[in-house]
Amino acid sequence: MSESRSAIVTAATRPAAASFGTVRERYAAALIVGCLAGALGAMATYVLRLQSLAPSWAGDGAMAALVLASGMLVKLLCEQLRTSLSALAVATVVGAALAFAAAVAPYLLLNISTLGGLALLPVFRDVITFLVFGQVPLQVTGYLMAIVYDGATA
Amino acid sequence: MLIAVSAAAFVATASAQLAWHERDAIGIDATEYRLDGGDNPTVTVTMTVSNPTTAAVTVRPSAVIVYDGRVSEATELTVPRTARAPNGDRTVPAGGTATVTVVADIESGMVDRTAAAIESGDALVSGTFSVTIGERSASVDV
Numbered sequence: 001m002s003e004s005r006s007a008i009v010t011a012a013t014r015p016a017a018a019s020f021g022t023v024r025e026r027y028a029a030a031l032i033v034g035c036l037a038g039a040l041g042a043m044a045t046y047v048l049r050l051q052s053l054a055p056s057w058a059g060d061g062a063m064a065a066l067v068l069a070s071g072m073l074v075k076l077l078c079e080q081l082r083t084s085l086s087a088l089a090v091a092t093v094v095g096a097a098l099a100f101a102a103a104v105a106p107y108l109l110l111n112i113s114t115l116g117g118l119a120l121l122p123v124f125r126d127v128i129t130f131l132v133f134g135q136v137p138l139q140v141t142g143y144l145m146a147i148v149y150d151g152a153t154a
Numbered sequence: 155m156l157i158a159v160s161a162a163a164f165v166a167t168a169s170a171q172l173a174w175h176e177r178d179a180i181g182i183d184a185t186e187y188r189l190d191g192g193d194n195p196t197v198t199v200t201m202t203v204s205n206p207t208t209a210a211v212t213v214r215p216s217a218v219i220v221y222d223g224r225v226s227e228a229t230e231l232t233v234p235r236t237a238r239a240p241n242g243d244r245t246v247p248a249g250g251t252a253t254v255t256v257v258a259d260i261e262s263g264m265v266d267r268t269a270a271a272i273e274s275g276d277a278l279v280s281g282t283f284s285v286t287i288g289e290r291s292a293s294v295d296v
Contacts, residue, residue, distance in 0.1 A: 063160075
């Protein structure tokens with residue numbers, strides 16, 4: 001098994017250990033955990049943004065808790081501080097990319113005209129608002145809560 | 155577990171959003187007319203609602219009028235704003251069809267003309283149905 005593949009396997013199966021490992025393992029752990037947390041946060045924030053279309057069991061409280069949990073997962077899965085900070089950065093970038101992709105997807109899937117992107121501006125405004133005031137703050141808060149938890153249980 | 159819950163909520167919401175964008179594809183057609191005479195004559199229209207979208211929709215008549223041959227004020231057979239669904243709102247599953255019964259009042263003097271229109275096949279329905287997906291509502295033309 002090559003060194004890169006070994007690092008990915010270690011990061012995927014034991015991210016906490018990988019976060020203290022070699023440089024490759026730390027990068028792999030930050031990428032895998034960051035993508036996971038970013039996807040989790042982006043999906044829950046999407047449901048938060050479209051609450052009027054969400055199923056009744058996916059209320060705003062439950063979805064906000066999921067975004068918070070995605071931030072906590074970053075620190076709980078990547079225990080090493082620097083690796084977890086990298087993972088949080090990855091989660092933020094991946095989460096933002098997925099949020100914009102999910103906003104544009106219906107228009108592309110259904111071939112709806114966006115007047116050269118003009119019709120998407122209000123949607124992008126909502127996406128940015130939920131990113132700045134929802135997804136990122138909640139993930140950072142969850143991350144900080146996990147640091148406190150780590151410290152209290154150390 | 156968290157990913158599964160989040161993904162399930164995401165898929166359900168995304169399906170509802172796609173359905174919301176596709177709501178104009180919902181088809182509402184009259185399939186049968188029945189005249190009920192008596193002191194308070196009414197017309198009962200059986201309507202088939204087809205929902206080709208990716209989410210369940212709830213429909214109810216909001217402004218439906220039965221006309222004689224063509225849509226104009228002179229050919230109105232039923233009294234405006236009297237159309238109602240005696241069985242209440244109807245939920246049509248994604249990709250499914252359902253039948254909605256609409257009852258509307260007619261004035262006593264219009265009974266014969268209404269009977270003739272139904273007999274000759276000239277009776278037609280026009281108006282709007284209220285379509286609800288999740289907590290969002292919109293009107294769809296009949």
